[in-house]
Amino acid sequence: MASVGLLRTLGNKYSAEILDATDEPQSAQDLSEELDIPIATCYRRIDELTDHGLLELHDSILSDDRRRIKVYRRNVESVTVEFDESMSIDVEERSEVTNKLDEAWRTLSEG
Amino acid sequence: MIELTKTGIDGLDSILNGGIVKNSTTLVSGNPGAGKSILGLQYIYNGVDMFDEKGIYLSFEENAQDLREAAESIGLDKWPEYVENGDILVYDKKELLRENDFSSSLDLLLDDFEDSEYERLVLDSLAMFNLFFDDEKERRTYLLKFADILKQNGLTTLMTNEQGGVMPKTDIGLENYLTDGNIYLLQTPTESGVNRYVWVAKMRKQNIETDIFPMEISWGGITVHENASDFSMMNDSESPIK
Numbered sequence: 001m002a003s004v005g006l007l008r009t010l011g012n013k014y015s016a017e018i019l020d021a022t023d024e025p026q027s028a029q030d031l032s033e034e035l036d037i038p039i040a041t042c043y044r045r046i047d048e049l050t051d052h053g054l055l056e057l058h059d060s061i062l063s064d065d066r067r068r069i070k071v072y073r074r075n076v077e078s079v080t081v082e083f084d085e086s087m088s089i090d091v092e093e094r095s096e097v098t099n100k101l102d103e104a105w106r107t108l109s110e111g
Numbered sequence: 112m113i114e115l116t117k118t119g120i121d122g123l124d125s126i127l128n129g130g131i132v133k134n135s136t137t138l139v140s141g142n143p144g145a146g147k148s149i150l151g152l153q154y155i156y157n158g159v160d161m162f163d164e165k166g167i168y169l170s171f172e173e174n175a176q177d178l179r180e181a182a183e184s185i186g187l188d189k190w191p192e193y194v195e196n197g198d199i200l201v202y203d204k205k206e207l208l209r210e211n212d213f214s215s216s217l218d219l220l221l222d223d224f225e226d227s228e229y230e231r232l233v234l235d236s237l238a239m240f241n242l243f244f245d246d247e248k249e250r251r252t253y254l255l256k257f258a259d260i261l262k263q264n265g266l267t268t269l270m271t272n273e274q275g276g277v278m279p280k281t282d283i284g285l286e287n288y289l290t291d292g293n294i295y296l297l298q299t300p301t302e303s304g305v306n307r308y309v310w311v312a313k314m315r316k317q318n319i320e321t322d323i324f325p326m327e328i329s330w331g332g333i334t335v336h337e338n339a340s341d342f343s344m345m346n347d348s349e350s351p352i353k
Contacts, residue, residue, distance in 0.1 A: 096214035097243045098253060104221050105256040108263045 006089060009048045010079060018045055018055070025058040025071035046072055053091070054079075059106060113316050116164075116231065116267040119157030120150070122335030126311055126320040133267050135315065136258040137292035138237070140274040145296035146307065146328050147271040149185060151233035152178065153332045154269055156187045158231045159198040166231035167200045167223060167266070171239030175203040186330045200229065213243050224264040232261060234270040237286060254289050291315040297323070309335055 009015060014037045021031060032042040049055035050072070058073040080090045115130035124130050131137055139147050148170075155166035170178060175194075178201060182190035193199040200223060207216045223229065234240060237254075244250045261268045272286060274295075287293050292314040298305045310323045326335045 095243065095245070097217060098249065100214060100217050100221065101253050101256050101260070104260050108260060 004089070006052045006054070006079070006091070007081065009052050010054070012045060012048065014041065014045050015049060018049060019074045019076070022055060022072055022074040025073045027069045027071050029069070058102070117162060118154050119161045120153055120333050120335065122324070122326070122337050123309065123333065125337060126324055126335060127314060128318050128320070131267055132291060132314065132316050134262045134265055135291035136261060136268045136270060137294060137314070138270050138272050138286055138290040139294045139296065140272045140287070141296035142298065143273065145298050146333060147296055148172070148181065148235055149328055150296065150333060151235055151269055151271060152182050152187060155199055155231055155233055156182060156190060156193070159193050160189065164230040165198050165200070165228050166233070167202070167229050168233045168235070169202045169207065169220070170235045171204050171207055172235050173203060174205050175201050178203065185328065185332045187332065221260070224260060224266060227265060230265060230267060232266040232268040234268065236271040236273060238273050251289065254286060258290065
């Protein structure tokens with residue numbers, strides 16, 4: 001079970017939008033522009049979400065002007081909160097099959 | 112010079128102009144019973160038996176015993192022996208779908224792919240593999256990544272696909288475009304049984320015979336007849352594709 005801290009992070013302004021937009025890997029810059037988030041806030045949210053395992057650093061890609069750009073992808077499919085007996089917060093992670101194939105494929109392109 | 116991997120199937124290598132391009136991924140499509148799995152079994156078996164190339168057979172459709180029986184039923188007698196000594200590595204549906212989850216098997220598979228001993232791979236079938244992905248976009252992305260992984264590990268791959276029609280306009284799935292080669296197996300019922308045909312529709316980097324050729328499945332496996340005119344079914348009026 002995940003912590004209440006996760007809910008707090010999720011509740012911060014732009015957090016849900018960032019997770020929604022990171023089905024495919026996105027850079028902080030992309031997210032900032034696409035979702036109209038101030039860039040400093042965007043970096044802060046990315047750090048918080050990454051700390052809670054909701055978002056992950058997917059890759060460092062090379063930009064057109066040959067700089068390394070970090071791209072992030074969401075790590076979860078859903079977050080469920082239940083108050084039925086004692087409160088429970090469940091995080092459903094993304095499919096491991098896709099994660100493993102991504103990982104193997106990334107290793108190839110680096111090799 | 113493009114390196115080729117021979118299927119060792121009578122007549123098929125010659126209509127492929129020598130064989131399948133090494134390290135490529137070829138889709139083998141056809142209706143149930145068209146001979147897709149048999150082609151796969153023979154490709155892996157011949158690799159060991161005739162060319163000293165080890166192979167991996169992944170089946171989401173059948174268990175190891177079904178596969179052995181299917182192999183033996185067409186005269187691939189040494190199948191159990193090759194499996195026993197590791198020349199053929201079989202992952203059957205029981206193993207691949209253990210815990211109702213493909214991801215734990217995927218770890219083992221990825222390790223085996225890196226093992227440079229293996230040169231051939233059959234995935235039976237792509238339809239089941241596709242079930243692990245949520246939507247068309249994800250399927251497309253991961254099929255490409257999977258094919259890349261196979262290629263980089265030096266595996267020449269056949270993937271089977273249940274795909275009935277051969278009328279290009281109506282029934283061409285995305286996977287046909289994403290793979291390097293497309294082989295269709297066709298069958299038409301006749302009074303005395305079925306007539307079978309093979310059509311190599313596409314093979315990147317290869318000059319192929321794109322006609323439709325009659326084939327037979329009998330003891331010893333598949334035989335493709337290059338001389339189509341021997342077969343009355345191949346008259347224009349009765350050709351299975353127009």
